[in-house]
Amino acid sequence: MYAKIGVVGLGYVGLTLAAALARKGYQVYGVDTSPAVRDALDQGRVHIFEPGIEEVFADTVGRSVFVGTSLPAEVDVAVISVSTPVDDRTRQPDLTNLAAAAEQVARWCGPETLVVVRSTVPVGTSRRVVLPPLLAAWGRAKLVMAPERTIQGQALRELVELPQVVGGLDEESRRAGTEFFAGLATQVVPVSSLEAAELVKLSNNCHTDLIYSFGNELALIAERHGLDPLEVIGAANLDYPRPDLSRPGYVGGGCLSKDPYIMIDSAGGEPGPFLVGAARRLNEYLPVHVANRVVELLRQTRGGTVGRTLAVLGWAYKGWPPTDDMRGTPIATMMPVFRAAGLTVVGHDPMVPAEVIHRYGGEPTSIDKAFGEADAVLVINDHPDYRAIPLDTVLTGGHRPALVYDSWRILDEAAITAAGIRYAGIGYLPMPRPGTTVPAQQMEPVQPFDGAEPAGGGGSSTPAGSRVGA
Template sequence: MYGKIGVVGLGYVGLTLAAALARKGYEVHGVDTSPAVREALRAGRVHLFEPGIEEVFAETVGRNVFVPTELPADVDVAVISVSTPVDDRTRQPDLTNLAAAAEQVADWCGPDTLVVVRSTVPVGTSRRVVLPALLAAWGRARLVMAPERTIQGQALRELVELPQVVGGLDDESRQAGIDFFGGLANRVVPVSSLEAAELVKLSNNCHTDLIYSFGNELALIAERHGLDPLEVIGAANLDYPRPDLSKPGYVGGGCLSKDPYIMINSAGGEPGPFLVGAARRLNEYLPVHVANRVVDLLRQVRGGTVGARLAVLGWAYKGWPPTDDMRGTPIATMMPVFRSAGMTVVGHDPMVPDEVIHRHGGEPTSIDKAFSDADAVLVINDHPDYRAIRIETLLGGGGPRPALVYDSWRILDEAAITAAGIRYAGIGYLPYPRTPAPVPAPARGA
């Protein structure tokens, strides 16, 4: 029934959906406002990292995937997947891209086109922002909201395996959405309205932010009392029949760093929400807290920070599944702390190009040099390359070595690091440094 699909916005959400649809045999027409993105995709080059995407585009561009400057008028479905950023200062969602995309779809297509909102939006936005543009041009519309809920690194699989939530303007729209996504996913979950579908997406992401924030809160409390948060969390979870506590860690990315603010906007002010904003503030505070801890510890072990060289491993916002996404990366809020302390920052990330590290204020380095040429090493993400580090091999030559290793994810060999005389720490974990065994004084008269 639906064979010709248009996708408006070829960022992460639109690009992965286009690839998944192409693998299912649909004819996909993707448009984007960026000439560079259009040019790259027409040549089969993908502008972001996601396993499997590059192979799909290399095989399908020019066959059943096309990248025009505007959608053909006869597409059966037009999916709007443009960005809905949050203003850095006001924390209010910016729906400019969404409104522009709705106007474009209204100009390009017609009332028989099923319009799908895929972007994350405040509750009520599909009806308030997208629908009026369609009605003004067509007099009637078929409109659904079907939120994207994939995790980076597993998008192509999850687009098929995760249930696709579909809310419609009316029964006809909802059924059309069910039919469309039924050709992609193993299961479709219909909900009663556009607004219900909008709230589903916000609920998933904000709940994740809340869960992670509690693990971070425990880590901060454990740090204050000289405890190991992983010991506490592990003991609390072991064979306990209630939901597991999350380990501490940074919470970033394109969704979790902005969707809580979209949820807050949806709440409409007093008396709430009570939890979502507090959780987001805590998760945004954590990188700054860690940066200050690194500075404090380096002062203790080195006697100062001016001129100190800090090696940061992991610049993307997460390491597993691997990504090159810098949205919501911890290093962005850490760098001002390091600069004010007079430190030089060098960086490594298997997924992030050198020019991006440069752009964020670092000098590219290697893992080997991080442990031989720096005064301190900060591990920010848990990329498999960092989990595979053999400390004994890196430090076995007897040459220069860092005075401090701050292992945010506790993935390195703590015993090998401390045995080498290096101070070790992690999020919420500041073990007392091992005191070297005293060297016996020579016997009198020797």
């Protein structure tokens, strides 16, 4: 029944869906407002990194995938996958793109077209924002909400293997949406309404944010008491028949950095939500806390920070699965702290172009130079290249950093400290071995997180706008 599919919005969500549909043999018509995106895709070049996507577009553009500025009237399905950003200042969802896309679909298509909302939205938005222009133009509509829930780096596989949740305006819509997604995924989960499907997406991502925030809370408490958070978490989890505790770490990405605010908007005010906002504040605080720790430790090991060089390894928001996505990256909120301390920041990331590192205030460097020339090294993400750093090679030169702050604890601590280098990680500030430059009595106590906005900026100040998460 469904052969021609329109996708409005070719960002990460729309592009991966278009590629997955093309692989299944559908004719796909993609629309994007950016001329640069359209021109690149017309030539088979994609503007995001996601395994398998480039090959699909190189093979299908002009044959079964067509990119333009409008949808043909005869598409069977029109999927709206435009961005729904959160305002950096007010934290309110901006639904301008969604409203514009709904108006466009209403002009381009007709009442027989199944309209699918794929964007992440506050509960009630599909009915309140998308439906009215369709009814005004057509008098009736088939409308479903089917949230995207993939993880970057595995999108093409997960679009097929993950259950696709479908909520409909009515039974006819839900039946049509279920039939459409059955042609893509191995399992479809119909739910009772548009609103139920909207809340499913928010629930998944906010729960992930909450889980990670507890690991980060434990790390801050462990740091306060001079304990190793990984030891505590590992012992707590071992053969214990309750939900595992998460390791501490940064929480970013396009979804986890904004969906909690969409959930808060959906809650509609007092009372609550009680947990979602607190978890997000803590996860946004962590990069600033780490930045302040790095500055403090460097001051202690080098006697000051002004004019010192900090090498930052890992600028994308996560390292595994690899991505070049800078949305919600920790470096965005760390850089003001480093600038205030007078540090020169050099950077490396296997996935992030040099011009992006420049844009965020860093000077591109190599791994060898990071260890061979900088005063301190901060490892932000866990890309496989960093796990494989040959410490026996990079630490054998005449110059060595005074500090390695290994956020994910992926490097060999013993090899680093044996070279006379101070080693630390999130929530982990062990005393240096004898022979290093920092006496134990110089360590300053760590102030506990009190829920206040941290110095240096605790908000998510990304230029665009998870560890893991959809």
